[in-house]
Amino acid sequence: xxxxxxxxxxILGLLNTGPMSGYDIKKHFEQIASNFWSESYGxxxxxxxxxxxxxxxxxxxxxxVGKPDRHIYTLTSKGQDELMVWLKQPVExxxxxxxxxxxxxxxxxxxxxxxxxxxxxxxxxHEDELVGLKSIQARMKTKDKEHPSLMYWKLTARFGxxxxxxxxxxxxxxxxxxxxxxxx
Amino acid sequence: xxxxxxxxxxILGLLNTGPMSGYDIKKHFEQIASNFWSESYGxxxxxxxxxxxxxxxxxxxxxxVGKPDRHIYTLTSKGQDELMVWLKQPVExxxxxxxxxxxxxxxxxxxxxxxxxxxxxxxxxHEDELVGLKSIQARMKTKDKEHPSLMYWKLTARFGxxxxxxxxxxxxxxxxxxxxxxxx
DNA sequence: TCTATATATATCTAAATGATATATATCTAA
DNA sequence: TTAGATATATATCATTTAGATATATATAGA
Numbered sequence: 001x002x003x004x005x006x007x008x009x010x011i012l013g014l015l016n017t018g019p020m021s022g023y024d025i026k027k028h029f030e031q032i033a034s035n036f037w038s039e040s041y042g043x044x045x046x047x048x049x050x051x052x053x054x055x056x057x058x059x060x061x062x063x064x065v066g067k068p069d070r071h072i073y074t075l076t077s078k079g080q081d082e083l084m085v086w087l088k089q090p091v092e093x094x095x096x097x098x099x100x101x102x103x104x105x106x107x108x109x110x111x112x113x114x115x116x117x118x119x120x121x122x123x124x125x126h127e128d129e130l131v132g133l134k135s136i137q138a139r140m141k142t143k144d145k146e147h148p149s150l151m152y153w154k155l156t157a158r159f160g161x162x163x164x165x166x167x168x169x170x171x172x173x174x175x176x177x178x179x180x181x182x183x184x
Numbered sequence: 185x186x187x188x189x190x191x192x193x194x195i196l197g198l199l200n201t202g203p204m205s206g207y208d209i210k211k212h213f214e215q216i217a218s219n220f221w222s223e224s225y226g227x228x229x230x231x232x233x234x235x236x237x238x239x240x241x242x243x244x245x246x247x248x249v250g251k252p253d254r255h256i257y258t259l260t261s262k263g264q265d266e267l268m269v270w271l272k273q274p275v276e277x278x279x280x281x282x283x284x285x286x287x288x289x290x291x292x293x294x295x296x297x298x299x300x301x302x303x304x305x306x307x308x309x310h311e312d313e314l315v316g317l318k319s320i321q322a323r324m325k326t327k328d329k330e331h332p333s334l335m336y337w338k339l340t341a342r343f344g345x346x347x348x349x350x351x352x353x354x355x356x357x358x359x360x361x362x363x364x365x366x367x368x
Numbered sequence: 369t370c371t372a373t374a375t376a377t378a379t380c381t382a383a384a385t386g387a388t389a390t391a392t393a394t395c396t397a398a
Numbered sequence: 399t400t401a402g403a404t405a406t407a408t409a410t411c412a413t414t415t416a417g418a419t420a421t422a423t424a425t426a427g428a
């Protein structure tokens with residue numbers, strides 16, 4: 001399939017929850033999707049302009065004192081329609097680029113102990129990630145208790161939980177395999 | 185940390201296993217790393233030229249009849265050194281962009297049944313992936329039995345196995361949660 | 369007082385993705 | 399048999415994504 005600008009839809013999706021600025025959009029993604037999505041200003045600002053000229057959103061300027069003006073974007077019904085079409089489109093297979101595996105597959109070029117070190121570090125990263133997720137899940141049970149999308153938010157957190165658990169398990173297994181190989 | 189060209193190291197890693205052409209490099213990645221890495225010619229060919237001018241690889245041209253010449257690249261010891269330095273560098277946290285989660289987090293904009301459909305499709309994708317992995321693992325036990333990197337290859341396959349199992353489990357769970365929500 | 373953080377828009381480079389161009393050969397199914 | 403798909407091989411191009419930096423002001427904390 002042709003190349004699809006996912007950021008465009010990510011932005012439409014957020015605007016569908018209410019009017020906001022590019023800055024707000026970045027903030028929101030950091031809060032609700034930091035474990036599975038990231039957006040950069042380098043994409044957000046040009047796309048917002050594009051949405052305006054394409055009639056998918058309208059722009060209003062909110063003056064502020066001492067701070068730059070806020071450009072508030074509001075989704076139009078045309079924008080809403082485009083979002084819904086995309087939401088229903090089936091996702092495609094996607095190969096994540098896992099740097100740890102790239103290093104490991106060339107692992108025989110360095111001592112086994114170096115690969116073990118690498119794996120332990122990887123394990124730590126995902127243990128930390130899991131801790132972060134638990135606090136997100138805790139916040140959902142209190143602060144976001146009434147949010148209409150709560151159910152969906154929970155599913156995304158559960159995704160992170162299961163994947164990180166799998167990665168931690170894999171790290172442990174791999175370390176033990178390599179230690180055995182190293183005659184330990 | 186600054187932006188790092190990972191393809192560059194992916195290529196160094198492959199060249200370390202023996203001299204080859206850009207075409208070979210693509211083929212090799214499809215064979216040994218299709219479940220966790222992908223490379224495009226758009227990156228491979230310019231980088232190979234770069235490796236030559238930087239003294240990390242040397243180029244030899246192999247004439248062929250009826251087919252284009254093969255440009256065979258051979259890693260230099262300088263290239264080997266750079267590879268090993270990178271292999272020992274700890275990996276960084278990386279947020280994979282999971283489109284299924286992006287769609288799901290905005291899921292309340294469409295009927296629950298549409299989200300269920302989406303999840304079932306996602307589950308199927310990963311069930312298929314798991315089947316593909318099994319056959320890779322089978323090949324390792326026969327054809328690649330003597331390969332010096334076999335142990336590392338097995339670890340990458342096991343990674344795919346555990347992650348895909350987690351994703352399938354998550355899909356099932358999520359479908360059942362949404363079906364309950366839908367009063368079914 | 370200096371530093372870090374927050375507010376806000378904007379741009380730039382570099383890297384990754386996916387498609388296409390070019391040219392020949394072979395294999396396969398209608 | 400012939401049209402279409404696949405394989406060999408290099409190469410480039412347009413988009414998309416990532417990450418850093420520029421600019422300017424305000425505030426909170428060490």
